[in-house]
Amino acid sequence: MEAEQPTTTLESSLLPVVVIGAGPVGLAAAAHLAGRGLDFLVLEAGQQAGASIAQWGHVRVFSPWRYNIDATARRLLDGSGWQAPEEDWLPTGAELIDGYLAPLAKALGDRVRLNARVSAITRLGFDRVRTNGRQDVPFLIRLEGGEELYARAVIDASGTYTSPNVLGASGLPAHGEDKVAALIDHALPDVLGADRAVYEGRHTLVVGAGHSAATTLLALAQLENTPITWAIRAGNASRTYGGGDADALPARGALGTRLHALVESGRITLLAGFYTHRVTADGDGVEVVSRDPSGAEQTITVDRIVSATGYRPDHSIASELRLDLDPVLGSTRALAPLIDPNQHSCGTVPPHGVDELAHPEPGYFAVGVKSYGRAPTFLMATGYEQARSVVAAIAGDWEAARDVRLDLPETGVCSSNLAEAQEQRVGLATGVSGGLLSTPLPLVTVSASANGGGCCG
Known part of the structure; x- marks a missing residue:
């Protein structure tokens, strides 16, 4: 199905912002857009919010609840009668969905579309080579089934979970893989x-x-x-x-x-x-x-x-956009030295926002774990600040967009100083991948209704 083509610059400016991905950072971006009164549409490829997280729902996270909920999303949820989880608990992925992402998607209403996989993003009538007037036309987003939508800006929070690294040691698939x-x-x-x-x-x-x-x-x-x-x-x-x-x-x-x-x-x-x-x-x-x-x-x-060899970003859907990618990590060039895993752990990555996330293609931003390319140092709290900064810039509030702050504990939110207390309650919570995840806890499971939900994505 083809959408009606906008014909004027004015109409283009009134189009929604399209957010790709209904994980924690994508839904946080949607909450910020809603908070600023901007029209938006979230396109989620899976059958539920946090579809990738559901794949590791049995895994517990390092960071406690208080770092896993975006502040603007919390305000939106508070208005819907949502019950906040215990802030010092280390949730599982399943708990994250049940206690946070699913209620947040519900609060955002019909602006969240499930089973909507994006196959390509371009500019209406412009391939990557054409320049004059490029910034004045809307983005064209094509879905897997052929439907086309238009947007004033695109926030790509689609993650990397569906593009794991290969088994081969040199970055190429092993022979016979x-x-x-x-x-x-x-x-x-x-x-x-x-x-x-x-x-x-x-x-x-x-x-x-x-x-x-x-x-x-x-x-x-x-x-x-x-x-x-x-x-x-x-x-x-x-x-x-x-x-x-x-x-x-x-x-x-x-x-x-x-x-x-x-x-x-x-x-x-x-x-x-x-x-x-x-x-x-x-x-x-x-x-x-x-x-x-x-x-x-x-x-x-x-x-x-x-x-368990990690993940890499898939930028193929944006191949007709003008991206400036770091040749090593696959992040933006400006962000790469700030997140280089040879120099940083998750807790030492400095705050960053729209300036470090911008591409030569005005209005397109990759946020969340996809913005980090192959670096495993991503934290949800960092992604939330990215989303806040990018949405402020789209709204024209450049002062807020560039006032980038990140409140992390001294060692980063890859851990909780309450890990010992939690061990006594559910078994040892230990960590994986960049300090975000933790080992399954086979002896005791935590009720989502009692403790809320989890992390990451």
Whole structure:
């Protein structure tokens, strides 16, 4: 279905702002647009708000509720009779949806469209090459089914969850990776819940050195008669183990301490210096071959693989827009040095807003985890401030847009100083991927009605 084409600049200026993605940052942007009286439309590819988060709903987060709710969204929810969750609780992904995102989407009403996957964004009548008058025409957004919509600005909060990194160690798919895809899962499968039968009693190889890999390893270790091998490119696992008891982030330190003990005891077999090069399915499982930079090979045969190698942004929907991307991270060039994971952890990324997020294409902004490209240092609180700044700029309030602030605790919101108290209530909460997520808690589940919902996205 084709929408009626706007014919004047005046009509273009009255079009809605389109937000892509109904995760935490996308819905926060919508709340800010509503708060400023700007027309908007949220396009969510999934069947519910927080559809990507639902994929890891069994996982608990590092940051407590008080850092997971956008302030403007909270004011909107307060007006709808919503009951705020306990601010010091570390929620699960499922709790985040039930206690925050679903109520927020409901409060935003019919301006949130589900099952609306964006396939392309361009300028009406302009490809990427044409310049004169470009800024005076609206954006054209094409949906997967062919429907076309028009917008005065686009806020892309679509995330990176659907574009995981490959298993191959050099950034390319390992040889044969596509042929054994049915035996490869990506980060954070529900090992102790819905996916238990897939893993129990089977030899699993976990590839990756981040907190997502560590979380999966800890879960697998709770399954009896289940061999576990852990493969990392580094020569040792000290970065994953972290600081232990000396770690400034209690949950993160506990994660590394538990993992280290399991490796030392032999429960988990560690393969260091492992560069995945080739995978082949045979009658005995999957043969995985490592070839390091010197040409030396290692080989292991397993039943399943968990590829916890991170994510990358997919900018293909914006290929007809003028983007200025950092060649390393895939963020904007201005943002890249502020989020470089070689220099920053999640708690040390400085506040940033519309100026660092702007592209040569006026009116297009990627926010949230997609704005970070391949950097794993993203925090929801940072994404909320991005959304606030961008919406202020779209509204023409440049003073507010450039007054960028971020209230983080001294060590960043990747942790909670109440982790010990929460451990006594539901079991140890430990962290994964950039300090945002945590290990599944198999012994006790937290009622969404009692404690509200979770994080991330």
